[in-house]
Amino acid sequence: MGPFSYFKVDLRNEAETPFIKNSLLVASANANLHDLKAELKANHDTELYGAVSGVLSNGLNIVARPNEFVFEFQNKGNAKVSIFDTLIAKIDLQNDYSATVKPDNQHLNTVAVARLNQYKMFYNLTVNNDQNEAALIVAMDGEANLDFLTSPISIPELDLPFVDFKTPAISELNLYEQTGLDKILTTTEQTVDVDAKIVYQKRKAAPLVDVMGLVHIPHLGDLITELSLKSAILNLNANAGLYTEDNVVFRLGATTVSVFEGLNAKLDGTTSLTTKSGLKLANSLSLENRHIEGTHDSSITVSSETFEPAVSVATIAKISLPILNLEANQNLVADTKTKANAVSTLRVKADFNIPMIKAVGKAEVDHSLKLEGAFEYLSMESSTRANMDGTVHEDYLVLGVLDNEFNLYLNNDGLRSTSKIIADAKLNHGTDKLFGMDVNENLAVEASLSRVYAVLKYTSNNEADLFSFNTNGKHIAQATIDFAPVSSLIADIEIDISQPSSLGELTIFEKTVAEVTADKQKISTNTKFISPLYSTNLAAEVEGNAPVFKVTFKSSATSVIVFLEYDLDASTSAKFEDEALNMDSKVVLTHSDMTMNVNHATSQALRKRRQADDSVSHHTLNVDITSPTFTDMNIRFAARRDGISGSVSTPHNGFLGLQLSGRVPSQMNARFYGRYPSAPEDDVDILAIRSSPKDADKMTLQISYNMEAPKVLLSELKMKLPSILSSFTVFADKYQITTKMSDLKDSVLNRINEAYAAAINYDDQMSQLSIFYRNTIVEYQKSVQVLLDAVIKVLRETQFKVPGSEEMTTLPEVLKKLTTSIAAMLDATIQITYENMEVYYNAFIDNISSIK
Known part of the structure; x- marks a missing residue:
């Protein structure tokens, strides 16, 4: 055994x-x-x-x-x-x-x-590991038959205990239809299969990868995952993998197939890290779907020799929805091989359809950007173009266009930049234009430490016809500026705005030109303003060429209120010569009822001289008034170191003059005199004053006056009353203010009669000269106040028609409508003006007070 x-x-x-x-x-x-x-x-x-x-x-x-x-x-x-x-x-x-x-x-x-x-579930899990790979595999599937939901069911009425409530009876209830499953599921027999796998593929050797001497990446194996899902509605297949054989690469992919077309999709993505000849990180992603579709590719590269980076990005995206279709394409490339530069582009196309407001249209946008730079310079170029057209409620057409370019260059010498904008927008109803606007703008700038040069050109047109309002306008602006901080300024600026509408025409024009250098100085401006009620034109110019400077000023106005129309032409020249300032001024004012011509000349020494003569300082003023409606008038005034003279005369009413001579109070002569129209060559003294020395600190003053002269002057005035009243009547008929001018005529007539009565009833016993002049001044003030009150009443109550309207209105009513929106601004302006005038007035009073 x-x-x-x-x-x-x-x-x-x-x-x-x-x-x-x-x-x-x-x-x-x-x-x-x-x-x-x-x-x-x-x-x-x-x-x-x-x-x-x-x-x-x-x-x-x-x-x-x-x-x-x-x-x-x-x-x-x-x-x-x-x-x-x-x-x-x-x-x-x-x-x-x-x-x-x-x-x-x-x-x-x-x-x-x-x-x-009818329900079934299957599950299979496998784990395997050998010398080549380690894997985890899962498989699942299920079956369900929902046919029993298609059979109608009935629920009787039920009594709920304790709450005394009955549920309503339900008959022939089809759960398959009521829950909406018949619209989602194509069949009552539903199956679901899921397969998933994770695999790690091993590497027999694992050496280290050296990236530019900085990063150490060990050689790992590959990791792969897969997922599959199948059902009666949707099939999904997805996979992802990390591969490290030569480079580090990550891949992602997914696909869906469905009975609903909107759920069909495909996704692919890859990310790789390459370590040969430097470092490169690359990404790629794509998505395909009926509603969303896009691709993305990007890479970042760093050279191992020069360490120069480079970037590249490209993206395409599409969106497709019932109300919107959109496609976008973006590109970016940047590197520093020879110099830093980057180029970026973006393009977007879209069309829309919104049934709710019946809006249908399409739009496109193109944008590009280019950057380039080095240590010596920087350059940038940008461009944007866009357009859109569509319809709303079928009959309304909407259009829009945009074109924009911008360039910039900067280096050691300075900066150069240009910009262009073109835009257009329209809204039409059938063949009728409801709204339209276009803009064209160009700007160029050159700047350095020694000079700034800029040019602007702007044009815009607009048109509107909405409800009961219509307008058609054109706006233009041009500007050129050349500025050298230490030597010159040259500028040319022009603004032209025209905006006629159903409310009237509004026009604004302004042009300013400046040329300022060391040898020459010239500045001019021209302004034109046109409105339905009042239009004005203004031009001013300052020109200097040392030692001469000249100022010119022109202005005119037209109005539906003819009385406000005028033309004004003025000029002033100044000359610095022989330590003196010489100025000559001319003013011409033209009105339908009068023409005024003013000449003014002055010469003033800039500093005192030991032997000053009369030619150094003098002052003259001549005023000539020509009036076809009333009467002509001449005013003369002259002042020198040794005397003053002045006069007022009319061809039909006579002459009044004043003379004052003498350099010291003890040797002064003064007289106030007149000339009758019947004897214009003879002087009639009204008042004479003569001074002479008496003692060392006293002087004698002789005064003589003619009491008959005022009576004669007023008598002559009464004789002219019929012609004066006739002039007032013609003036009133011309401006359709007969009633108001009648009141003014009566007031003036009464004041003349009162003044005449006071003169002829003068008491010879009243020898005090001051009483005579005091009475005269009081009567003058009363007359002026009555005249002003009458004029204000005429302007306040006169009625006229505004263009485009049959309704009679008054000037205050029109001004109230026109100034409602700018009341605050006017209030602030008036306040500032008042404060400034108060300062000037106080300074003027102080100067007058210092004169003895």
């Missing part, structure tokens, strides 16, 4: 019970010590009957040896279960487990199956 080396056992068992029809167990075990192997096998089958009927089976197999271990277990069962007499459930179950372990391979697997009538 040899040594103990083999062992074996066999087992068999059968049994029966009231619910087990048959049960059989068969098992065997053996061991071989010589081969170092042990094995166990067992099978068990059971047949059930009664409320639960079916077959259950189990199997077990175990093998063990030094270089291998095997484990297997199977469990299966199928049965029928009677829940109610008419409801039977069919059940299938399966669970299988297996495992194999070897030194160079390990494998594990489990399977599970479950079925309940």
